[in-house]
Amino acid sequence: xxxxxxxxxxxxxxxxxxxxxxxxxxxxxxxxxxxxxxxxxxxxxxxxxxxxxxxxxxxxxxxxxxxxxxxxxxxxxxxxxxxxxxxxxxxxxxxxxxxxxxxxxxxxxxxxxxxxxxxxxxxxxxxxxxxxxxxxxxxxxxxxxxx
Amino acid sequence: xxxxxxxxxxxxxxxxxxxxxxxxxxxxxxxxxxxxxxxxxxxxxxxxxxxxxxxxxxxxxxxxxxxxxxxxxxxxxxxxxxxxxxxxxxxxxxxxxxxxxxxxxxxxxxxxxxxxxxxxxxxxxxxxxxxxxxxxxxxxxxxxxxx
Numbered sequence: 001x002x003x004x005x006x007x008x009x010x011x012x013x014x015x016x017x018x019x020x021x022x023x024x025x026x027x028x029x030x031x032x033x034x035x036x037x038x039x040x041x042x043x044x045x046x047x048x049x050x051x052x053x054x055x056x057x058x059x060x061x062x063x064x065x066x067x068x069x070x071x072x073x074x075x076x077x078x079x080x081x082x083x084x085x086x087x088x089x090x091x092x093x094x095x096x097x098x099x100x101x102x103x104x105x106x107x108x109x110x111x112x113x114x115x116x117x118x119x120x121x122x123x124x125x126x127x128x129x130x131x132x133x134x135x136x137x138x139x140x141x142x143x144x145x146x147x
Numbered sequence: 148x149x150x151x152x153x154x155x156x157x158x159x160x161x162x163x164x165x166x167x168x169x170x171x172x173x174x175x176x177x178x179x180x181x182x183x184x185x186x187x188x189x190x191x192x193x194x195x196x197x198x199x200x201x202x203x204x205x206x207x208x209x210x211x212x213x214x215x216x217x218x219x220x221x222x223x224x225x226x227x228x229x230x231x232x233x234x235x236x237x238x239x240x241x242x243x244x245x246x247x248x249x250x251x252x253x254x255x256x257x258x259x260x261x262x263x264x265x266x267x268x269x270x271x272x273x274x275x276x277x278x279x280x281x282x283x284x285x286x287x288x289x290x291x292x293x294x
Contacts, residue, residue, distance in 0.1 A: 021223055028225025040226050047196075070219060076168055076234060078175025079187050083294075084231070087223060112294050120269070120291045128288055136290040141275055143283040144267045147230075147259050 001097050002058040005106045008066070012054055013037050016063035016091065020054075024089035049073075051110055055099055064091040065099045069107040071114050083111030085121035104134055148244050149205040152253045155213070159201055160184050163210035163238065167201075171236035196220075198257055202246055211238040212246045216254040218261050230258030232268035251281055 055065035202212035269289040
């Protein structure tokens with residue numbers, strides 16, 4: 001399987017992006033609301049701290065993977081920056097082919113270019129081994145409150 | 148102890164903000180570099196998704212607590228938003244007086260106003276009980292890679 005890694009573009013929304021994301025979590029009705037999608041895309045594109053990357057199948061140029069990096073500027077650690085990885089999703093049928101690993105490694109490279117001193121992410125126990133193979137270490141507990 | 152909760156202002160940097168943060172983590176030499184502090188403050192103030200709040204001692208108006216909320220716009224969950232809590236710090240000598248709880252509750256209120264569907268944070272095992280008392284639940288593992 002051959003793929004390109006690149007930043008999300010607006011026409012990816014008609015090209016498998018939501019199919020891919022839906023393998024991670026519920027999308028709701030957003031994919032039926034093209035105006036709202038455009039609004040969100042515009043907002044995120046203007047934010048230099050947000051990088052959504054996609055993997056595009058070289059054969060048919062459909063989106064088959066995605067993940068987001070956002071960069072947090074801190075006052076601690078000498079005004080350092082932290083990269084947060086969110087919403088890692090691989091399209092059904094394209095898992096366990098090394099695609100996720102390449103996407104994560106690409107986000108780590110972007111975080112390096114942005115001078116982050118660390119990259120963090122939250123994940124379930126069952127996928128922690130995947131991240132450990134890339135070099136991540138268990139660090140702490142993620143806690144959540146629904147509001 | 149009486150205190151006000153409000154957004155961080157530029158003159159807080161000379162008024163106990165770094166003292167407070169240093170009880171959480173290493174600050175480095177940032178507090179000696181007022182130009183860099185101004186740059187970071189300007190960048191974060193312009194970002195509507197970043198809310199740094201401080202607790203100010205009513206008696207002498209010194210900063211005695213702080214925490215940050217940043218708001219992440221997603222494509223999943225119907226284009227929902229997530230609040231991330233970071234860098235919760237209470238000044239030495241002011242801990243265990245209910246200040247941390249009030250700061251976290253205030254950030255949850257801000258997240259509600261911003262229409263977030265959840266608030267998440269990463270913490271050590273030893274402080275998880277503190278967050279559980281506020282209503283947070285253990286959810287997953289935070290993983291980290293230094294770069």
